[in-house]
Amino acid sequence: MRILLHICCAPCGTSAVERLLDQGHGVTLFFSNHNIDTRQEHDLRLLQVEKLADHFNTTLLVDPPDNEAWLKGVAGLENEPERGRRCAVCFRYALGRTAAKMEQDGYDGFCTTLTTSPHKVAPIIFQIGRELGGERFLPFDFKKSEGFKRSLVLSNELGLYRQSYCGCLFSRRVTN
């Protein structure tokens, strides 16, 4: 399959890309992360994803960030905890843009590296993905089969920056 893979960050992308390539899929990375609170942090994470794309020789597409629009989308949910309702809106935002890009560019299906993280609730991501893309959403849970552990190993090997907070302003406040 020709898959458009939404990539939240390079560390989560490592084992996900490796797995899809091992299974014989064609993979294009889609960096669409309007949630990230500053342009500096966005570009730092993007730089790591560029390293990953070079390593696996995959195409990388970048969705220009608009954090203001994203903030409007989560208005009223600022005080939600991580894994709460704000995160579901955040997943829908990123997956909605990925589904639209898949349609526009004619990919066979799409999925997301968000499921590599043990902090993300895969069934919620899958439900949103199916609502947006039906059968063309591919419910890969990349943390399974030691996927998260493998992501740590590959991130170390590639010398990738591992961020200390999820991405939005609210997650930075909680961590700091």
Ligand code: SF4
């Ligand atoms: S904590 Fe992470 S998943 Fe939740 S809204 Fe913020 S950036 Fe999105």
